[in-house]
Amino acid sequence: QVQLVESGGGLVQAGGSLRLSCAASGRTFSVYAMGWFRQAPGKERDFVAGITWSGGRTSYADSVKGRFTISRDNAKNTVYLQMSGLKPEDTAVYYCAAKMIGGTSAITYDYRYWGQGAQVTVSS
DSSP: OEEEEEEOOEEEETTOOEEEEEEEEESOGGGSEEEEEEEOTTSOEEEEEEEOTTSOOEEEOTTTTTTEEEEEETTTTEEEEEEOSOOGGGOEEEEEEEEOSSSOOSOGGGOOEEOOOEEEEEEO
């Protein structure tokens, strides 16, 4: 069992930056590939970024490439999402998720554990 807790969300103006953190507890964190997803009101939950257990490989949705950076610190059992150049369309609840097998994935069903979500609101 893995517990995930997101933090760092909030309200920011367009063009600003935020860093989300996801702290993990429970089973060994370092063996999991991790992902960030987001869900806007009335929309499906979409993939944002993923990172392998070693941190050696990352993947991003086209909509955030060049603006968002995913990273992890296995010593701290934490994964991060650095967001810059934020746009109003980035407004959503952001979730981190842990995937037990294989590398990164953009598919929600591949992830077994989920955090409770952190609200990010970008004003224009």
